[in-house]
Amino acid sequence: MAGRIALVTGGTRGIGLAIAHALRAQGASVAVVYNANEAAAQKCRDEGFLAVKFDVGDFAQCQAAVREVETRLGGIDILVNNAGITRDATLHKMTPEAWNDVIRVDLTGAFNMTRQVIEGMRSRGFGRVINIASINGQKGQFGQTNYAAAKAGLIGFTKSLAQEGARAGVTANAIAPGYIATDMVAAVPPAVLDKIKSEIPVARLGQPEEIARCAAFLASDDAGFITGATFAINGGQYLLG
Numbered sequence: 001m002a003g004r005i006a007l008v009t010g011g012t013r014g015i016g017l018a019i020a021h022a023l024r025a026q027g028a029s030v031a032v033v034y035n036a037n038e039a040a041a042q043k044c045r046d047e048g049f050l051a052v053k054f055d056v057g058d059f060a061q062c063q064a065a066v067r068e069v070e071t072r073l074g075g076i077d078i079l080v081n082n083a084g085i086t087r088d089a090t091l092h093k094m095t096p097e098a099w100n101d102v103i104r105v106d107l108t109g110a111f112n113m114t115r116q117v118i119e120g121m122r123s124r125g126f127g128r129v130i131n132i133a134s135i136n137g138q139k140g141q142f143g144q145t146n147y148a149a150a151k152a153g154l155i156g157f158t159k160s161l162a163q164e165g166a167r168a169g170v171t172a173n174a175i176a177p178g179y180i181a182t183d184m185v186a187a188v189p190p191a192v193l194d195k196i197k198s199e200i201p202v203a204r205l206g207q208p209e210e211i212a213r214c215a216a217f218l219a220s221d222d223a224g225f226i227t228g229a230t231f232a233i234n235g236g237q238y239l240l241g
């Protein structure tokens with residue numbers, strides 16, 4: 001992967017940060033995107049990452065920021081659409097804002113970002129797009145109609161993009177993590193988390209690095225025949241054929 005340029009949205013914390021480290025360990029130059037948490041971003045800068053602040057839900061911001069990153073690092077070869085949020089509520093209590101916020105960041109964010117880099121990838125004959133979906137986009141989850149819809153949408157997006165990119169050397173794959181020990185999961189009430197853990201056959205949460213290793217392989221030159229796939233990394237919690 002030496003010489004490749006990678007951009008990881010939501011790369012300053014949690015799963016995205018682990019992916020940024022894994023890509024850099026394989027020789028890529030990595031930019032990370034964040035939205036608000038300056039302390040986490042500064043830590044990334046101190047570690048030598050190019051950290052850029054913008055909202056992946058805003059097309060114009062994505063356009064300007066990707067141009068800036070490409071000016072500084074070069075054309076983006078590897079895009080990891082990892083930024084995501086939750087706004088949980090059962091549907092009968094869900095506000096339009098909670099619905100729209102999640103769709104805008106978790107699903108439209110992937111369009112907004114991929115649209116900026118896809119033409120360059122196609123013209124250079126190489127690209128890797130990795131979308132971080134979720135187990136809950138595969139099986140559904142009480143209180144997450146917005147999030148599950150966005151994450152299931154990402155899987156359809158991935159399959160379609162894979163078909164469009166194949167001839168041009170651009171692969172697109174999704175990873176559907178189960179429950180991973182990050183700030184997002186730390187926000188789940190302890191009683192709910194205990195119940196979730198009891199449903200995971202390996203009897204623990206996953207670690208961000210366990211997602212990052214898969215993402216780094218999918219980003220590598222060796223993974224050119226893998227496209228349109230969704231990788232369930234969930235400790236056996238939900239098994240698909």
Ligand code: NDP
Pocket residue numbers: 009010011012013014015016033034035036037038040054055056057082083084085105132133134135176177178179180181182183184185
């Ligand atoms: P975290 O909440 O720990 O980190 C989220 C990251 O996304 C942060 O860097 C945050 O920036 C960034 N971000 C959020 N909104 C935006 C935005 N609008 N524009 C740009 N950046 C944004 O998340 P996780 O590491 O837990 O999750 C990463 C991905 O994995 C998400 O898509 C999530 O849905 C998915 N996932 C997570 C699971 C888990 O168990 N943790 C399970 C399955 C899927 P800032 O720091 O500035 O807020």
